[in-house]
Amino acid sequence: MFVEHNPFLVALSVVIAILGGYTGLGLAARVRGTGSAGRRLLLAGAAFFLAVGVWTMHFVAMLAAPLPLDTTYLVLPTIVSFLICALVMGVSLFFVSLGEPSNSRVVASALLLGVGIVSMHYVGIHGLAGSFHVEHQHAMMIAAAVIAVGTAYGGLRIFLARHGGMRLALSASAFGIAVSGMHYTAMYGMRFLPGPPLDHAAHGLAASPEVLALIVSLLCFLIIFGFLLFLVPEPRSRALISAPAHEADTVAFETAQMWRSDQNGFGSADAQSQQHLPTRRLGQPFISPATRLPVEGADGTNFVEVGRIRSIKANAHYTLIHDGSRERMCPWAISQAEAQLDPATFLRVHRSHIVSIPHVSLIRKEGDSAVVELDGEAPHLVPVSRARIAELKARLGLIRRGA
Structure with missing residues (x-):
């Protein structure tokens, strides 16, 4: 099944995860330099962009997978998967963004982040409905969890070491690899087996792949917009902005x-x-x-x-x-x-x-x-x-x- 994925959508899913990680971790990097009110807003924004990045990556990857033709997506599990993702992102960032976190706090945050991403994935998979049932290989489930937790820990360590541009890019790349690596490892161990048709009405509201593709497209646009907006430099002192570089010392003096x-x-x-x-x-x-x-x-x-x-x-x-x-x-x-x-x-x-x-x-x-x-x-x-x-x-x- 894995070799039948659409390679262009696979590449897009990884890029989306990295862009969402860069924007979310970049906002989290600014938490310490703001007051309490701004800190809450930045923390919420960081958790939101990270969650949207993970969730969007997951469903772009699902669109890339060779799913059965009659597949639909149950709305309730799909929404719950996003809420799980947003919650674990917020709690993990809260742990590592206040003060200088101890190693045990970083490990706990990475563990929570990795388990949350894995939980989001399997809750989202549970939202698939059609004339089939899904079988998972336990070894691949464990491998997916280990990849998510391990790479999340590495990404947090890079992020905490320094908040500069290159370090932030490396941290976001590690985050994107953690999310996409976990997803495709889990998909490698997943099989669709024929079964009796499921009664969709008994499971609640369902959406077609076309509707999901529209929602995912809008979220991709949101992530790219947030990434580009984050790249806009912050305003500086008017005096130093208006003065040429060789006059900056005079202005300050x-x-x-x-x-x-x-x-x-x-x-x-x-x-x-x-x-x-x-x-x-x-x-x-x-x-x-x-x-x-x-x-x-x-x-x-x-x-x-x-x-x-x-x-x-x-x-x-x-x-x-x-x-x-x-x-x-x-x-x-x-x-x-x-x-x-x-x-x-x-x-x-x-x-x-x-x-x-x-x-x-x-x-x-x-x-x-x-x-x-x-x-x-x-x-x-x-x-x-x-x-x-x-x-x-x-x-x-x-x-x-x-x-």
Whole structure:
């Protein structure tokens, strides 16, 4: 039966699973950087797109399979299969999106995710109706479950390691392979055996393959639309967007002068007040460290106290500041933010990361480099480049300088 599948629909089903995974996992990656209200919305959106991706992949693959000519789809089991999928996706993402999850939590999430995908598949298969009955090979059912759980675990691990574009693409690919690999393994062990015609009326409302194909086509369009919409970059600070790249440092410097004058009690911008402020050329650090950094919010530019900052991460021409509970966008580049911080408290541990030494709660080796965990309401991990490990350990009092 397996060799008789339509190869074009098989390829489409895998692509749909990957696109749905990319969109859903991408939305889940933004959960930690938002407030509680936005977090719920992103979590719901991530679960929805993942569930739609899995469910649509399943039924595209069913349309690719050589099913008996009189096959119809019972509506109730078909809907229940989607609800199962959405529920397990939401619960799994909730487990891994809050704080830095332990290995046991990741294993539990992968187990729930894999079992949920397998359950969705077999509930959907139970919705097939016609003059036949379905027989499953138990060995293939077990193999399908192992593939789903194992690949889901690998995808979650890649996803949690870093939320960047390539890592996210790899995680989505692992997710798509988990879903499609499970489905086609299960289909390989499935046989349609002739039997007495089933009374469809006794089993509830049924839909023809043509109706299912129409629904699946609309859902494919929804997944592709969500994927393309997710690729649209987020809005940045207006000042930095309008300024050319070589002027970005000037814009950030002028912004810093404005809010730092407020900090030092110079409410007006008259020349007499401004002459008391430290001056510098572009590329040179400020004379004294800042006490607050600007962050962009829905209501405008806010300020976060330096003592609350756990880490700063470079993101194109701006940065993401983590205050222990969430990430917020700062309009400065990482080099500009570094110039405002006290070097006795903050250390550039990676070309894209700065950490607050007093908030480091854990350091461990990972291959040739290392990672540190920063404390707070939502602890998070930051990579440390190999060249900065010794300096960081010295700053933490683990080794003597120069050792």
